Amino acid sequence: MKVADVFRFRNAEIKALHLTWIAFFITFYVWFNMAPLASSMLKSVDWLTTDDLRLFAICNVALTIPARIVVGMALDRFGPRRVFSVLMVLMSIPALFFAFGNTMTQLLVSRLVLSSIGASFVVGIHMTAMWFKPKDIGFAEGFYAGWGNFGSAAAAISLPTIALHMYGGEDGWRWAIAQSAIVMAAYGVYYWFAITDGPVGTVHRKPRKAVALEVSTWGDMVKLILWTIPLVGVLAILVWRIQNMGYLSTTGAAICYAVIFAVVCYQIIQILRVNVPILKKGVPEDDKYPFNSVAALNSTYFANFGAELAVVSMLPMFFEETWSLSATAAGLIAASFAFVNLVARPMGGLVSDRMGNRRFVMLSYMFGIAVGFAMMGLMNSSWPLIIAVGITVFTSFFVQGAEGATFGIIPSIKRRLTGQISGMAGAYGNVGAVVYLTIFTFVTPTQFFYIIAAGAFISWVLCVMWLKEPESGFSDEYHVSSVDRQIEEEERLRQATATST
Amino acid sequence: MKIMIAYDGSRNARLALAQTITMFRDLKPQLTLVAVAENPRDITSGNEDLFQQEVTELKNYLNEAMEVCQNEDVAAETMLLEGDPRKMLLYAAEKKIHPDMLVIARHSHEPDGGFIARSLTYFVDELDYMTFGSVSSFLARRIQCPLLILPSR
Numbered sequence: 341m342k343v344a345d346v347f348r349f350r351n352a353e354i355k356a357l358h359l360t361w362i363a364f365f366i367t368f369y370v371w372f373n374m375a376p377l378a379s380s381m382l383k384s385v386d387w388l389t390t391d392d393l394r395l396f397a398i399c400n401v402a403l404t405i406p407a408r409i410v411v412g413m414a415l416d417r418f419g420p421r422r423v424f425s426v427l428m429v430l431m432s433i434p435a436l437f438f439a440f441g442n443t444m445t446q447l448l449v450s451r452l453v454l455s456s457i458g459a460s461f462v463v464g465i466h467m468t469a470m471w472f473k474p475k476d477i478g479f480a481e482g483f484y485a486g487w488g489n490f491g492s493a494a495a496a497i498s499l500p501t502i503a504l505h506m507y508g509g510e511d512g513w514r515w516a517i518a519q520s521a522i523v524m525a526a527y528g529v530y531y532w533f534a535i536t537d538g539p540v541g542t543v544h545r546k547p548r549k550a551v552a553l554e555v556s557t558w559g560d561m562v563k564l565i566l567w568t569i570p571l572v573g574v575l576a577i578l579v580w581r582i583q584n585m586g587y588l589s590t591t592g593a594a595i596c597y598a599v600i601f602a603v604v605c606y607q608i609i610q611i612l613r614v615n616v617p618i619l620k621k622g623v624p625e626d627d628k629y630p631f632n633s634v635a636a637l638n639s640t641y642f643a644n645f646g647a648e649l650a651v652v653s654m655l656p657m658f659f660e661e662t663w664s665l666s667a668t669a670a671g672l673i674a675a676s677f678a679f680v681n682l683v684a685r686p687m688g689g690l691v692s693d694r695m696g697n698r699r700f701v702m703l704s705y706m707f708g709i710a711v712g713f714a715m716m717g718l719m720n721s722s723w724p725l726i727i728a729v730g731i732t733v734f735t736s737f738f739v740q741g742a743e744g745a746t747f748g749i750i751p752s753i754k755r756r757l758t759g760q761i762s763g764m765a766g767a768y769g770n771v772g773a774v775v776y777l778t779i780f781t782f783v784t785p786t787q788f789f790y791i792i793a794a795g796a797f798i799s800w801v802l803c804v805m806w807l808k809e810p811e812s813g814f815s816d817e818y819h820v821s822s823v824d825r826q827i828e829e830e831e832r833l834r835q836a837t838a839t840s841t
Numbered sequence: 842m843k844i845m846i847a848y849d850g851s852r853n854a855r856l857a858l859a860q861t862i863t864m865f866r867d868l869k870p871q872l873t874l875v876a877v878a879e880n881p882r883d884i885t886s887g888n889e890d891l892f893q894q895e896v897t898e899l900k901n902y903l904n905e906a907m908e909v910c911q912n913e914d915v916a917a918e919t920m921l922l923e924g925d926p927r928k929m930l931l932y933a934a935e936k937k938i939h940p941d942m943l944v945i946a947r948h949s950h951e952p953d954g955g956f957i958a959r960s961l962t963y964f965v966d967e968l969d970y971m972t973f974g975s976v977s978s979f980l981a982r983r984i985q986c987p988l989l990i991l992p993s994r
Contacts, residue, residue: 347957469883474891478882690965693882696925747884759886 346483352539353471357480359535360464361487363424366527367460368491370435370520374400374451376496376656376671377513380503384510392444394781395585397653399451401773402578404458405571406603408767411459419537420467424460428528431457435521439514444587458770462763464488470538478689478751482744486685489740492652493678495520500656500671552607552614553634553760556623560631561615565608567635571764572603574771577778629754632806634761636799637746637753638768640706643799644742646772647709647792651739652678653777655732658785662721663728676729677736684737688744698749699809705745706800708738713793717786743769752810845940847930847976848874848919850902853946857991858906861944862913872917873940874906875933877926896921927979934984942987947977 348354374381378393414423437450464484472480503516536542555561576597583593655677660670692701712735719728750762776795780788846861848854861872876899881891903919910917920937922929934943977990 466885466887469885469887469891474881474883474895475879477891481882481884689882696928748882750884751882751888752880755880755892756889758884758888762884 353480356471356535357468357484359531360424360467361484363428363527363531364460364464364484364488365491365494366520366524367428367431367457368488369495370431370524371400371454371457372492372495372652373435373499373517373520374438375653376499376667376674377503377516378657379660379667379670380500380513384513387444391585391781393657394654394777395581395587396447396451397650398578398581398774398777398781399448400455400653401458401649401770401777402575403452403455404770405574405767407456407459408462408763408770410456411462412763415463415466420463420470421532421535421537424463424467425528425532427457427460427463428531429525432521432525432528435524436518439518439521448582448587461485461488461766467535467537470542478693478748479686481747482686482689485747486681486683486740486744489648489685490678490681493675493681496652496656496671496675496678498671500668504668552610553757553764554618555615555631556628557631558619561611561619563631563635564615565611567638567764568607568611569604570771571767572600572607574774576600578774581778581781629757630806630808633749633753633808633810634764636803636806637749637761637765639799639802640702640742640746641765641769642772642775643706643792643796644709644739644746645766645769646776647713647795648678648736648739648743649769649773650776650780650792653773654780654785654788659728662719662785663725664721673725673729673732677732680733680736681740684740685744688741689748690744691741692745692748697809698745698752699803699807702742702745702749702807703800703803705738705742706796706803709735709742709796710793710800712736712738713789713796717789717793719789720786749807749810842868842870842942843873843938843940844870845873845875845934845938845943847926847943847945848876848903848906849926850876850899850905851946853991855906857944857946858909860991861989862910862915866913866915870915872910872915873938874903874917874919875930875938876903876919876921877929878921878923879926880923892923896923927976930976930980931983934986940986942989943980943984944989944991945977945980946991 345351346354346357349358374393374396381393382388382390411423411427431454434450434453438447438454441447441450465481468480468484469477499516499520502519503512506512507515553564555564579588579593579596579600582588583590588596652674655674656667656670659665659673660667663670665673688701688705692698695701712731715731716735719731746765747762750765751758753761772795776788776792779791783791842865844861844865846854846858848858858872858874861870878892878896878899881888881895883891899921903921907917907919920933922933930943930945934940981988981990
């Protein structure tokens with residue numbers, strides 16, 4: 341597949357790709373419809389404070405992780421078309437609630453529920469995977485992710501204009517958010533009828549039930565448990581913050597902590613249940629894989645996608661206040677961060693494929709992020725705006741390229757477990773966003789950029805230590821001469837059942 | 842005369858096989874058809890299935906090619922590797938087969954479509970060239986045995 345093929349709308353799979361990335365785009369648009377309107381909200385709702393908005397920003401990424409788990413289960417049962425449609429229609433409800441919410445509780449809860457929309461990424465990836473041939477899947481998924489993520493930029497560009505000039509007045513922002521929700525619901529209905537799960541005649545295969553990731557050694561199992569705790573445990577930070585700001589009673593907080601603790605314990609029990617029998621039996625040498633690589637990629641996605649989600653949530657405000665711009669102009673300029681997505685993310689995957697050394701590509705990208713955010717930390721109002729925009733674009737080019745590169749490496753760690761590994765890494769993006777945005781409630785934007793730079797740098801160090809260049813199968817070659825092809829065939833079948841790489 | 846052919850079952854590869862047999866039949870060549878199953882870059886749980894599907898497909902292609910060779914009365918064997926096609930073809934030639942000549946079919950990259958499509962393709966090709974490159978250019982730069990690149994028609 342050539343890049344230019346994406347213009348062949350008549351091809352069924354290309355059409356499916358476009359329908360799906362637009363769906364993802366719209367969900368992203370709704371997901372980040374608050375940040376560009378933050379200042380308008382502050383103006384029109386007199387009891388809102390900046391701290392409240394920062395809290396909303398955390399809520400906005402909080403429940404994505406549990407939602408991913410639920411959506412994952414639903415995907416296996418109902419297939420991506422139905423799940424995507426239902427998700428879009430359902431999530432328009434909290435979005436409308438948020439648009440017309442009049443009390444703190446209404447706004448807080450609706451934003452929290454709305455954060456589940458972030459799980460749409462997984463749905464579309466599955467849909468894309470069903471339509472394309474193995475050779476083209478990498479590009480198709482990169483394209484889908486990049487163009488879908490662009491939704492946050494589109495929101496930053498268009499929403500202030502819609503709010504101030506189309507609707508105008510005190511409640512302009514409410515109607516702008518409501519409009520995005522209604523469009524999403526309508527598209528959800530359209531998507532249901534416009535697409536099928538894979539080309540006609542595809543049998544929807546149910547994947548093997550996987551409750552926890554398999555590991556190769558006892559040490560890896562301990563690491564896996566340690567890396568699993570933050571997935572849900574990170575929500576404790578949010579509970580603590582809400583309680584801290586006085587929107588949650590001590591009893592309520594205690595209940596929340598107990599639920600989070602129970603979920604974490606449940607996950608750990610699942611890990612033990614899956615892995616203890618396997619490890620007792622012993623993992624064959626050729627089936628082992630290093631968990632350290634998974635951990636390194638979790639950290640990269642934490643530091644790149646987490647940073648993207650966090651920065652997209654605060655950048656419009658930052659530009660508006662630092663250079664005292666209008667909301668519309670700030671939205672436009674802040675959008676330059678997510679704008680690069682159209683090219684940068686697919687390109688990250690492409691470069692990773694092309695260089696032949698994925699580890700090096702990953703390391704370069706992470707280093708670039710650290711440098712980029714450090715430079716953003718240096719920015720202040722005395723800088724010319726155009727330079728600031730240039731640095732923002734530079735940084736985001738690395739951030740999004742690194743996202744592509746991360747998902748470029750994941751399939752080669754352990755092919756059999758790709759789905760679970762990518763699920764874990766993807767969830768770490770949201771963990772990163774929650775952590776970063778929580779930190780953001782305590783610091784100034786400048787310090788915040790330095791902290792993100794430090795995070796990227798730490799991830800870079802982890803990659804240097806842990807990330808292994810995935811080996812392609814030198815050990816597995818199927819030499820078939822005209823004589824022993826039959827024997828080979830039987831052995832291959834045996835191998836397929838024994839699931840070797 | 843040992844000839845290794847990079848064979849992926851595409852139209853170009855089939856043509857290359859036919860051409861090789863036509864050209865070198867009199868030398869009593871010993872053909873080795875090498876296919877490489879690439880890891881699909883899919884990040885869903887379907888990754889393994891896709892890979893198996895690809896392996897099966899390539900196996901069928903190789904079997905078809907074997908039949909062709911048998912009908913033509915040319916000695917042949919096949920090999921299926923997994924990994925990055927560029928690296929693995931090089932590896933197979935240098936470490937395993939030691940052929941007297943390697944034959945690959947160049948994939949046509951005739952940019953078609955409008956201006957945007959053409960410039961996009963051009964840009965990606967340029968990126969290919971700067972980095973690892975396509976299979977044929979990569980091998981042309983690195984392989985240590987005579988290399989025959991058959992242009993597609």
